[in-house]
Structure formats: C-alpha cells, structure tokens
Amino acid sequence: MAALGRLTSQYGGFSSGRDEPAIRTLACLDEGRESCKMAVGSMCSNADERMSVGEVFEALLASESLLALLVDATGMTIRENCAWARAFPAQTAVGLRFPDEIDAILASTVAAEEVRWERVSDGMGASVVIAPPPPMSDVGPLLEAWPEHVAVYALDGHWLAGKSASWAASGRTSHRLKLWEVPWIAARPAFADAARAAFARATAGEASSFDEGGPMSAAPEIEPVRVHMSPVVRGGRVVAVAGFVTSGAAEARALTKLRQSEESLHEAQRIARLGSWAERADSTLVVSPELCRLLELDPATEMDLDDAFARVQPEDQALVRECLGPCPTGATTEALVRVPRPGGVTRWLRLRCAHAEGGKRSGTVQDVSHRVAARQELQTHSLVLSSLSEGVLFIDETYAIRFANPALERTFGYAAGELLGRPVGSLNALTNEGNAALREAILAGLARQGSWSGTLASRRKDGTVFTSRAHVTRLETPGGPVFVSVLRDITDEERATAALRENARLEAEATYRKELLDEFHHRVKNNLQTIASMLRVHFGSLRDPATQALLAAALHRIEAVALVHEKLSEAEVDGDLDMLSYLGQLAKLVAEVHGTATQLAVRVSSEPLGLPSERYLDLGLLLSELITNAFPPRPPRARRLRDRGARHGRRRRAPRRG
Secondary structure: HHHHHHHHHHHOOOOOOHHHHHHHHHHHHOOOOOHHHHHHHHHHHHHHHHHHHHHHHHOOOOOOOOOEEEEEOOOOEEEEOOHHHHHOOOOOOOOOOHHHHHHHHHHHHHHHOOOOOOEEEOOOEEEEEEEEOOOHHHHHHHHOOOEEEEEEEEOEEEEEEEOHHHHHHOOOOOOEEEHHHHHHHHOOOOHHHHHHHHHHHOOOOEEEEEEEOOEEEEOOOOOOOEEEEEEEEEEOOOOEEEEEEEEEEHHHHHHHHHHHHHHHHHHHHHOOEEEEEEEEOOEEEEHHHHHHHHHHOOOOOOOOOHHHHOOHHHHHHHHHHHHHHHOOOOOEEEEEEEEEEEHHHHEEEEEEEEEEEHHOEEEEEOOHHHHHHHHHHHHHHHHHHHHHOEEEEEOOOOEEEEOOOOHHHHOOOOOOOOOOEEEEEHOOOOHHHHHHHHHHHHHHHHHHHHHHEOOOEEEEEOOEEEEEEEEEEEEEEEEEEEEEEEEEEEEHHHHHHHHHHHHHHHHHHHHHHHHHHHHHHHHHHHHHHHHHEEEEEHHHOOHHHHHHHHHHHHHHHHHHHHHHHHHHHHHHOOOOOOOHHHHHHHHHHHHHHOOOOOOOOOOOOOOEEEEEEEEHHHHHHHHHHHHHHOOOOOOOOOOHHEEEEEEEHHOOOOOOOO
C-alpha cells in the first residue's frame, strides 16, 4: 500500500473510495479484451469506485494473464508487470517508448498483430496500457533456449512465436506470412509443397519432416536443412504447429563425432583389453570388436550369451552360468574364467554382468591374464621369501616394519604378524643414541654405494642378545621408498670361527713345540755321538779287559740313548717311535761290537707304543742291556770299536737348525 500511496500522490487520482469493488472490477480484465473494455468503462462511470492509475497498475502487477505497463505523460514505460516479464524474459519494457519500441519487441518474438492494447488514464498524463498476452507467448523462454531454429505457427500457417534468431535467419518481414510463403521456401516449389503437406499432417496431429529444397537464402551456412513439423496439443486438441529446422551439416558433424567417439571407445577398449556386450529384447547380443577378439567370435554372426561364452573352459562354465544367471535388479556379478588358446596358452578373463529391470543384461569382459600372471608371480615371490632361511624385513620411511618373513619371526621369537608396525630399532640391543648412529651409518652406506652390510647386536623377544649380520638395500616403489634388510643369526658361526681360530693357534703352538723338540733330540743325539767318539778314541790305550768291558758297556748305553733321540727327531708325530727300525739298528750296533754282525740275523716284531719321549729313553737302555746279554761274553776288540766309530761318524748328519 505504501507503493500505491506513492503512485497516488505522484499522479493524483479520483476521489478516494473503497478499493475492493474496484479490484474486483479489474479482475474481470483477465477474461479477455471485451471484458477489459467493460472494466475500463465501469471505472470511468462509477464515481464512487474511481481508482488512480497507480492503483490500477498495482492491482495488475501480479497478473500473469494480462500484460500491463505503467506509462508516464511522455509515453516512457516506467514499470512492467509479471506477465510481461514471463512472456519476454530477455527484454525489459522499462525505459522504452510506448507504443513504437514496445511493438518492436513484440514483432521480433511473437505476432504483434495479435496484441490489442487498451489504455486506462486518470486525466493527469499517466496511464496504464493493458492487453491480453499474444498466443504462445508463454513458451518464449523455452523457444529462445532451443539450440536449433524453432518457431510456433497458427493453424492457418502464420507466425505466432519463435526464436529471435530464427526470425532473422528466415528473412521473414511479417508475422502474417505463412510458413510456405517465406522467401527461402517459396523460391523452391518442391520445398514449398513439402512444407505445406507436412504442415497439414501436423495440424491433423501427425509429426512429419522434409528436407527438399536446399539451404536457407538468408542463412547459407545452414546447408542442407531438414524441417520437422510437430503438433502442439492443449486440452486434447491441436492449437498450433511447432517447426524445427536442423542442419544436415550439423547432423553430419554429429555422425562424424559419433563415429569418432565409437572409434575412440574401441581403441580405449583395445588398450584396456576390455570388451562390452548388451542383450537385446530377442536375447541376441550387441558386441564390441574387442569382445569378439577376446572370445574369438565372428562379429558378423548373430549370437546369444551361450554362443558368446562357448569357448570358456568346460571347468569354468558353471562360473559363467552363475555370473549370468538371475539376480536382483541393480546387482552386478563377476567371475574369473579361462579361455584356451592355440599353443597351450590360457587367457584369463574377468566377466562382469549388470542386471537391469525386466531381466535385461549387459556387461564387460576384460583380459586379466597379465594381472593373474603378476599375482602368481607375487605369490611365488612370497613363497620364496617365506622359505628363505635368512630373515627378510621391509621397512618404510618412518622406519616401521611393513613385512617380516617367517624365518625372521622365528629368529627373534615373535608370532606371525606380531612385528608389523613396530619400529625396527626394537630389534637391536642398542640405546636410542646407538640406533640413531646405526641409522646414519646405513643411510651413508646406501648413499655411497647403494647398500650396507655389517654385524649387529640384536635382541630377541625374550631379551636374549645375539649377533646377526644384515645387508640393507633401498628400493623405490610406487608407494614410496622401502628399505629391504636381509638378516641372519651368526652366533653359531662366530662360535665356530672362534673355535677354528683357537685350533689354529693350538696347532701352531704344537708345530712350534714339535720343531723345538726335534731340534732338541737332534742336538742331544749329536752330543752323545761326540761323547761316544771321544771314548772310542781312548779305548785303544786301555789294556785291562775289565776296563775295556766297562767302557764298551758305557758306549752301548750312550749309543742306545743317542739312537732313541735320533729316531725321535725323525718321527712324524711327537712320541711316535718306529720300534721296528729302532730295535733293528740297536741289535746291529751290539752285534758289531761283538764281531758277529755278519752272522747275525735280526728279526723284530713290534707295534707302535705311543709312549712319552722320556719313556723311550728308559726303554732304549733296557733293550740295549737285554740285547747285549743275549750275546756270549767276549771282550770287544779295539779295532772293531774304532771301525764302528768311524762308520758311525760317517752316518752323522748335520743339525737341522743353528
């Protein structure tokens, strides 16, 4: 009412009275032109209910069935109602001069001849112009939004409404021209006849189309054209005819795009090794070229699902039937099946089936042989890792354990999967500082030579510490870098190595002792032989037989001891005296002293005794006495002793050392 008051004060008005009867009177304006005239006359004749121009416009502001414009004294439109905004959304009337510029807007969109304006004036200069909207003006927004050329025609063929671009392209100069009278159609008699026939069928309720005649003269870029005529039905009867003009070139471009899209789709399916199929109403299939390649089908042959999947391995046919069988609407089923190929090669295919309403089915078939092979290879790698005697760890960038094989879990005493997510430092018997230093050393080794190897002090779950050897490398994976550590317990190896070192040390010591002992025996033997030689030199000066016998016995003992030392120095093993050789030589020495060496036959029977060295000395003296006593008592001759001494001297060998 504030706006109504402003308009009343601005333009003046009739004497104020009751508004309700006047508004009721204006309501009849929605009933058409005649009612509009009656209402205007009523407002002028009834002084008690006279209304101002502003009140009249306010009453018509929300109307959607009558066009209303508020025009000032100069003829400039200052307001428009909802009906105008709805009929002409792209063009406001405000600021335009009535009626010339307003009619120009109508002429570009609808049949302006159909609009009959009625003016209501208060005598002060301002006025409201009122008219029923033109036929089909309510479809204006839809027509303007249409992508191609479109127009709506009255049943007699003249223009009612249409897209403004279509008006300009047709070369039309008047709404009253019928469709077949438009210049670019009328210039081609065959095209005009086709337009008239199609229009007649549309008025009878039948849609039709025609494309004879060639391009539009006013729009040569549309070449050729196809015109579609469709009836507009309201209230069960045809009230108008809609015409749609499409470009043949546009259709060709659309077909080209469609073919290109199909080619791109087929190429994408070929690259992805993915074929598609869809079931028709008669149960035959529409299949893609890639599906025919995967299942080795003839694309020119009609087939159903049984035909399409007949090459699937017999053992997998049950999976196919389960995948393609009845399922709830909207469900998707899958199956992994095998198709044999020449040469004993097996192709693995993943089937997917989508179940739509009415039992309609469609789906895809994808070659996943490479994925199956990759999965089998991963399984093989997993089995290899699981069977390794060495422990294997995968460690991420945060130094958390992401994988541990069974050997490593057994080595550290953890259950399967218990190590996952733990920090790798928990496996080391080190302090935090020690772990940090070890981490820096490993990273430096990786940066320098690509790997790191070393021994670690490791800790089992029960707290026991053992020595391990680790080899660490770094792998770049799609998910980020991964550190791979191959680790084994070398505690037993360390013990074995220590034992070997100890054995080597003891063996070296034994060898050294053996060499020292051999040298000792050799030197003692040489010294004893020297003493024996000196005694022999003085043996000839003795005249007393008893003295000679005593000296001979002493020589026997000295030579027996010297012979023991000689044999011990020659022995390969410490204390292992060759008794056969020793006794034979000892018997010959004694026989030479008694002058019977040439008549003596010595037979010795003995086994290795393995006695200590000092025992062999005692045994040598004892055997020397026993052998001497075996000969008849007879004084030794000096010449024999001297000769034997000379021979014995020739047998002497130089010392080994020193």
